[in-house]
Every structure is written in C-alpha cells, then in structure tokens.
Amino acid sequence: MYHTGEQLDQICAAFPAINRDTFAVTSPQDPHYNCIAWAADENDVWWWPSPDAYWPDGLPLRDESVQNFTAAFETIGYLPCDDGSLEEGYEKVVIYSVSGMAKHMARQLPDGAWTSKLGKAFDVRHGADLDVSGEVYGECTHYMRRRSA
Numbered sequence: 001m002y003h004t005g006e007q008l009d010q011i012c013a014a015f016p017a018i019n020r021d022t023f024a025v026t027s028p029q030d031p032h033y034n035c036i037a038w039a040a041d042e043n044d045v046w047w048w049p050s051p052d053a054y055w056p057d058g059l060p061l062r063d064e065s066v067q068n069f070t071a072a073f074e075t076i077g078y079l080p081c082d083d084g085s086l087e088e089g090y091e092k093v094v095i096y097s098v099s100g101m102a103k104h105m106a107r108q109l110p111d112g113a114w115t116s117k118l119g120k121a122f123d124v125r126h127g128a129d130l131d132v133s134g135e136v137y138g139e140c141t142h143y144m145r146r147r148s149a
Contacts (some may be wrong), residue, residue: 002028002122011118015132022113022127031120036069038117039093039105040076047072066142069095069102078144084129086112090145094129096137104137 003011003025011025012018036047037054046053049061049068056075060068070080073093081087084094086108094114096104106116106129114129126132133139 014136015134017134018131019127023131024125025122026125027123029121033117035104035117038123039107041107064101066095066097066100066102070142070144073144077146081143081145084108084143087145089148091148092143092145094140095142096133096139097141098138106132
C-alpha cells in the first residue's frame with residue numbers, strides 16, 4: 001500500500017467527485033515528475049513551461065495556456081479530439097484548466113479508466129476523467145489522442 005487511510009481521506013476531500021470504488025493510489029510518492037510528464041507516459045522528468053523544467057523546444061516558456069500544452073503534446077503525436085471516450089487503437093489525454101490556463105493532465109488507460117499524478121505525490125487510477133475535476137485542477141476542457149503504439 002502506498003498511502004495511509006488518512007491520506008486517502010485527504011485526497012477524496014480534495015476531489016469530491018472521486019468514486020472510491022474505482023479510485024486507487026498506484027505508486028509511492030515521487031517528486032521527480034509531475035502530472036504533465038505522467039500524461040506523456042514519462043516518470044523521470046518534470047514537464048512544465050519554465051526554464052527549470054523540461055518543455056519541448058520552440059514552445060514558449062512561462063506560458064501556461066491550454067494552447068501551449070496542446071502544442072507540447074502535438075510534439076509527441078497527439079492531436080485534439082472530441083471527448084474522452086475509449087477508442088480502440090488510440091491513446092488519450094485530457095487537459096484540466098481554469099480560465100484557459102492548464103492546471104493538470106491525465107492519461108487514459110487501455111481499459112478506459114484514467115491515471116493522474118497528484119503533484120509531487122502519488123500516481124492514481126480514477127474511473128472517470130471527471131473524478132479529479134473541480135476546485136483543485138479545474139475542469140476537463142481539452143482532449144487529445146494519438147494512435148497506439
């Protein structure tokens with residue numbers, strides 16, 4: 001187990017839409033990568049548009065707009081799509097935002113559930129993309145997909 005009952009209660013308090021039946025903490029805490037890296041399927045680098053983190057070449061630093069995050073994921077083969085429904089042959093990500101500014105990303109798992117990295121803490125599995133939407137990360141606003149490898 002990677003968390004205590006108290007930590008799980010804190011996570012569920014921060015994300016009241018979480019369904020405890022489909023939610024699970026899937027890793028120990030790790031400060032070396034964040035939700036953006038995790039959505040890109042990387043766990044050894046911190047992705048963020050800042051000089052002290054990884055960000056794809058040619059994209060603006062200090063620009064947290066959804067458009068900049070969309071452009072970053074286009075560099076690894078993702079293109080905008082309509083929604084987060086499971087599509088055979090595709091991998092999907094979702095951008096959570098507030099007022100056009102990206103706050104979080106999640107990646108869809110092959111069974112249709114989603115996985116997120118909660119800041120510097122845990123990787124988690126949540127049954128629906130909306131489970132972590134709300135005050136902390138904003139709403140699911142932009143979906144992207146790429147062909148599965």
